[in-house]
Amino acid sequence: MPNPVLSALGRPFRLGIAGGASPSMIGPVHRIAATMDQRFTLDAAVLSSRPERARAEGRAIGLTEARCYGSVEQMIEDERSRDDGIEALAIVTPNDSHARYLRLALAAGLDVMIEKPLCNDLAEAVALQQAARASGCAVALTHTYSGYPMVREMRARILAGEIGAIRLVQTEYLAGGLATAVESAVDADQRWRLKPDRSGPSLVLADIGTHAHHLVSFVTGLRFASVSAEVGTLLPGRKVYDLAQVRFRLANGAPGRLDACNAAAGMSNHIHLRVYGETGHMEWVHRNHGQLVIASLDGNRRIISHGQANLTFDAQRSTRLARPGHPEGLHEAVANLYCGLADMMLSRRGHPASDAPPLVPTISDGVAGLSFVAACLESSAQGGAVVALQATSDRH
Template sequence: MSDTTKRPRKIRLGIVGGGAGSNIGEAHRYAARLDDRYRLVTGVFASTAERSREFAAGLGIASDRQYASWQEMAEKESQRPDGLEVVSILTPNNSHHAIAKGFLQHGIHVICDKPLTTELSDALELVRLTRETERMFGVTYNYTGYPMVRQAKAMIQAGELGEIRLVQVEHASGWASTLLEAQGHKQAVWRTTPAIAGKSSVVGDLGTHAHHLARFVSGLEITQLSAELSTMVPGRQSDDNAHIKLRFSNGARGLLWASMVATGNLHGQRIRVYGEKGSLEWVQENPNDLWVRWGTGRQETYSRGFDWLALEAQQSSRLWPGHPEGFLEAFANLYGEIADAIIAHGDGGRPFSYPFPTVWDGALGVRFVDAAVESHSKDGAWVNATLEPEKERFQ
């Protein structure tokens, strides 16, 4: 289970975005606090200085660290001996690149929501800058922080399912089944505006989560795809549903469904992986269990919290069996791992591997969005979904 004993010093954290009314902002702040690894020292939480400072004051941030813009924050914090060490970027998609670039150039580590950027060239620039500045850069594909997702990955990596043949992954919610943006719904407005959300609203918002989950669990890369993007709600500017066929690096096949119009669905995220010996299934709304089915007909339910699970699953848990953990704990696992990496970096070392999603994973997500849009524009033709050259790989 996760070590909750005394930790090294707290990491000084700043946040851009995620202010009043932002659910994801609350999730990030809770996740950063859960294991007592961070201290929130500064932030810019709104597009106006007055609203940002009011929100910052409510969080107990000192008045001299309540900034009017992220540019001012990066400049002044980088000059302080007690300045922030890492910034979390929780703003709409089209602003991620400029903000992340600015903080990297001031020597500050970055945590960024997905999608990493709206343009692939911008994503690759962040990959390059991360390498050049030798900063840590985490992307919050937070569903890979769940213990039973890590159990699934460990079982596949150990060959328990045999050669992987099929991957079915979906992130199909029903939250935008009506034209919420016409009612002024803040999240719906920016998420369905192409100039803000990017080339594909649904693939960038939900499809990238499913894409990363499929890669993480299977251990395979998606090499080609065939996509159909649809707009189901009349009057909507962006796509809101995607069906994408996948080809994987080992020859496996897959399907990815991303939707914000799956009426009646709540979060709607699940993954099923089929190998030659057996299969497994994980559902985000029942996150403490992993269903495993073998070719012999035997079916098993693996539950979180037991000491016979894979080490990766054990280390991602806090509570004993029968006491559910969920979204915030999974989020906190990524924050904890990023804290470990920052501490190691400050001590002059670098962690051997990055268990959290990195800037490279973020760039692959942007490449996936581009490939889906390209395929759709070619009437679903199969297109390349890899990111070359391989030497760009950041890990």
């Protein structure tokens, strides 16, 4: 179960949040997850880019009038002058604002939880990584699915050599939200994801492709070495990409396949990950996220379930309901990432939370994700040519 100790400071860390006003789904998820384990309190917010709405939304979630701000700049400036000012910032705004808000937070000495993608451009991602290192601030990235206990169980078992050397990886992330011409809806102008200047050069890769990319590297411990990709649209006339089909090679030479689509009719956040080794394979499916399937050469298939007593340390420390049959889910997965950020914050203040390093995606994972996006787009523009990924200093 996540460490319930508040911190060596004797209290939770104070958090501000940028973005996430209704009808955002991810905003409430962050607000609930951040405070779930008493590692953070939510003390200040800018929930909308429209000042009056931002203040009204802040009051609606119970914040004091003085700490409902109209802009991120104002929040950071005013909070710095308070004895009880925020110590960390959660950035859950549209993609094109991530870099600006992250720079503001780092300049103010704030630790950060930031939604993926890190930003919309690889060169800027590298510059942000350098700025984060220079500041000394902790930066965590919300690759949600790495917070699920059975994904962490899969990682621990693979890295321990349970199925031998990795030989093949297959993954897919399919969603159906863009299966119809949502561009013609009455609220289309308010959907920033439909605008390439805001969502980035490839919506499908930034939105869900980077999740699939991160999952593969997270569980195998291997970076992507090269890709051969086709990126495009299923709906004629669409201005953003909604389909990516990627063949890749991992750093050990193992081949793989990654399919991502946000226009797959009838699909609802379907994620499937299968890793083949020398002696068997492991399989995780999001709709059954509390189970990990392990299959061996002799045909034996085992199902390892959430809450079992024989789970590895990483899965056990990420589990709250420690009995089989009591499912956890999205909020708890994101909460595990916030626990990791809190541990990073303690460590940089000289109070490591435990002997085990925090298991949370960092800014390096964000740079790796942008390197993946850039390589896929370059490959697709060259008719599927093999393109090597830019080397990054990620921790896998």
